[in-house]
Amino acid sequence: MGGTEHLTVRREGATLVLTLNRPEAKNALSISMLVGLYDGWIEADEDDGVRSIVLTGAGGAFCAGMDLKALAGQGMAGEHLRDRLKADPDLHWKAMLRHHRPRKPVIAAVEGYCVAGGTEILQGTDIRVAGESATFGLFEVRRGLFPIGGSTVRLQRQIPRTHALEMLLTGRPYTAREAAGIGLVGHVVPDGAALDKALEIAEQINACGPLAVEAVKASVYETAELTEADGLAAELKRGWPIFDTADAKEGARAFAEKRPAVYKRE
Numbered sequence: 001m002g003g004t005e006h007l008t009v010r011r012e013g014a015t016l017v018l019t020l021n022r023p024e025a026k027n028a029l030s031i032s033m034l035v036g037l038y039d040g041w042i043e044a045d046e047d048d049g050v051r052s053i054v055l056t057g058a059g060g061a062f063c064a065g066m067d068l069k070a071l072a073g074q075g076m077a078g079e080h081l082r083d084r085l086k087a088d089p090d091l092h093w094k095a096m097l098r099h100h101r102p103r104k105p106v107i108a109a110v111e112g113y114c115v116a117g118g119t120e121i122l123q124g125t126d127i128r129v130a131g132e133s134a135t136f137g138l139f140e141v142r143r144g145l146f147p148i149g150g151s152t153v154r155l156q157r158q159i160p161r162t163h164a165l166e167m168l169l170t171g172r173p174y175t176a177r178e179a180a181g182i183g184l185v186g187h188v189v190p191d192g193a194a195l196d197k198a199l200e201i202a203e204q205i206n207a208c209g210p211l212a213v214e215a216v217k218a219s220v221y222e223t224a225e226l227t228e229a230d231g232l233a234a235e236l237k238r239g240w241p242i243f244d245t246a247d248a249k250e251g252a253r254a255f256a257e258k259r260p261a262v263y264k265r266e
Helices: 031-046 068-073 079-087 091-095 117-122 151-158 161-170 176-181 194-206 210-223 228-244 246-256
Strands: 007-012 015-020 052-057 106-110 113-115 127-131 135-137 187-189
Touching: 007 031, 015 031, 015 194, 031 052, 031 079, 031 091, 052 194, 079 091, 106 117, 106 194, 113 117, 117 135, 127 176, 127 194, 135 176, 151 161, 176 187, 187 194, 210 228, 210 246, 228 246
Parallel strands: 015 052, 052 106, 106 127, 113 135, 127 187
Antiparallel strands: 007 015
């Protein structure tokens, strides 16, 4: 099991739980955290026992964005972590899900602050749960900065453009209910319950055929920007092979025999 000083990793059954762990800084992104995140995504991709991923934060916050002082001075990173960034200059973008999409579904469990870089990472997740006191927003323009983690591209594809532009251009905070109202998050739950709800959703995913789950996720993203005709053709190419898998046959048998399916990724 991986992890770094600022990112903890644990297993909950078939779910890999990644926890941003700098509560004293509202889980602002450090080099240690970025390296840990990247390693966590790769661990989930490579471990066939992992069927879903939950991303959350420690201490009642999700992520308050980049720790610009720490990143500029690299004071919170050991030499081995700085070497990792030098070896892969794109690592931080992969960590933030800008240049990497995990094969497995990623569920965000948000409590407290999820702003700036936190809202940008959120856009790389697949399913999102928020505690009712969570705060969202892209504050970069208020500081004369640019939300370069992908928000000017992704946000308008995930929520209506008028809402995306308002969030991007005003830099104002959004409540969890507002975020749900514009479609940025899917569930709002009582404070402290976001992780439990995310794990509940993860368990529902884990009970499904993993090859089917991964193919469905891939198809959704592959076809998002295609015409309907091209998208339907791509869907057939991605989906038909699933019907020939042993897992598909097991699913049918389990249904007929009225028992839970036992999937083996075959």
